Amino acid sequence: MPAITRNLHKLSSPPQLKRRILRVRGTDVTLLDEVRQMAIADLGFDIQHESLDFLTCQHRAAMDPMNYDIYEQCFHNLDIVWYWGALQPIETRRIKQWDNIGDLAKTGGISKYTWTGHGDAPVRKLYVQPDGTLGQQPMPTISMLPTAHNVDSFGYDTRLFGAEGPEGSSWAWLLDRRARGRIALVDEPAIGIFDAALAAEANGDLTFQDIGNMTVDEIDSLMALLETLRQQGFFVGSWVSPDQAEALVHADRVSVQSMWSPSYANLGPMKDVFRESFPREGYRAWHGGASLARHLTGSKLDMAYDYLNWWLTGPAGAVMARQGHYMTNAEGLREYLSPEEWGYWYDGDIARCDLKGPDGRIVVRQGQRRPGGAYRERVSRIALWNTVMDEYNYAARSWNRFIAALGAATP
Structure with missing residues (x-):
């Protein structure tokens, strides 16, 4: 092919689009490859996990906010990261399942008769107050989207x-x-x-x-x-x-x-x-969640909100359930669990058959009952x-x- 023809061919070829990437920094509690692969398939963009130990994750989230888009850890890790201005408020109007998030995170207990417990209950640092601090007075923006707990x-x-x-x-x-x-x-x-x-x-x-x-x-x-x-x-x-x-x-x-x-x-x-x-x-309890890095704007911020909303659609919650964790909008994941799984993990029923974990291995034998019983019993x-x-x-x-x-x- 003559040189001029080759050059014209290069000019006429469609440019290769760079695949969009969302960077998630967190720990191995939620940064599971099975969850990542499902999110990629459903959302249509790449997701990169940076899984760190608890202390390193918290430190890097606070001091190195430009090198991640989503911060996934726990509410008790949040104060330091928020104090250093590494995160931006999440608008609850952009969270499609906000009304279905359980009261354990939003009000401090699963009912008004339940004691909140000592320490860093999520509600105590969930809402972004008018002065930029975190508190439990309900506001239209939050610091971290409550997820696994x-x-x-x-x-x-x-x-x-x-x-x-x-x-x-x-x-x-x-x-x-x-x-x-x-x-x-x-x-x-x-x-x-x-x-x-x-x-x-x-x-x-x-x-x-x-x-x-x-x-x-x-x-x-x-x-x-x-x-x-x-x-x-x-x-x-x-x-x-x-x-x-x-x-x-x-x-x-x-x-x-x-x-x-x-x-x-x-x-x-x-x-x-x-x-x-x-x-x-x-019990001693913990509540995980996901926050937005301060640098996100425009289409990248839209991607991040898509990811937050995806976490509440059900598939991720089913993976969490199969390793013994709960999700903050439990009913949203119910259809992704078998009746036997739901009965054991959430209702406290005796397992009617062997149950498998996320990796396909049997984690619960038929006839077992979860120590502590049903979800409501345990978190009460x-x-x-x-x-x-x-x-x-x-x-x-x-x-x-x-x-x-x-x-x-x-x-």
Whole structure:
């Protein structure tokens, strides 16, 4: 082909359109590849996940807002990111399912008779107030779209503690002398410290005026107690990722430890002896969500709203349900679950057949009932939310010193 003809051919060829990309920064709680692939198929643009550990995610979200479009984490991580001006308000008029979002996030409880719980309940920082701060007075803009959430407790070995009675277990088991040398805590200052505080209060060692917002003296007392127990050999170690918690169970090194819902399906032969608790004192809860980066405008902002709205359409919520989490507009995902799945995960029914998780493996055996029962039962018993306290920096430094000493002493 003559050169001039080749050049004319290049000029006449249609330009290659660059595929649109939405960048999502978050943690592996919600940044699941199955969810990403479904969203890409439904929305028609690419989605890039940047999955980080809890502390790194929060820090980068606050200090590096230009390199993500959507921030997915939890309400208790929000204050720091919002304070640094990394996010922009979400207009509820652009959220198609806003009216169907549950009252747990919007008002603080599933009914007016339900106590909100100590700490960072979503409603306390959901709405953007006229002065730009976050609060619970309803406004037309919000800081974070409420999505996946759950209530957590701890796992325990029935060979040591026996089966729970009808009144449930107790957080005191997490510091129980019977489990000395076989106790593990989750290494996250806004989570693990509260598991320990709930245990210390339940066993009568300490009391807190407000367990969700401890004073310096209360933090010192808690950490002194934990250090004493560490020196007495109570703890086998700590964990950061759920697979580390599961490994401790597989190796039969723990009798009681902090645990998150998806892990109970990954315990192999230990599944029959290591159980999820439903503490009589109530659960420690968390609520995830998605926020908009401050730099979004125009068509990119429209993409981001499409993504937020997609999260509430049902498919993502079904994936969350199959690993034990809940979605804030439960009825929207009902058609994506089988009646047996809905009955077990949301209604608290005995499983009428084996149920599979997101990866296709069986996670619930026929005849099992979810510890704690139905959704309404479980979220009606929230004692405390994951929280960044007023004295968070002091608590985090104290906690990190304890974890460092614990790691150095762990075989």
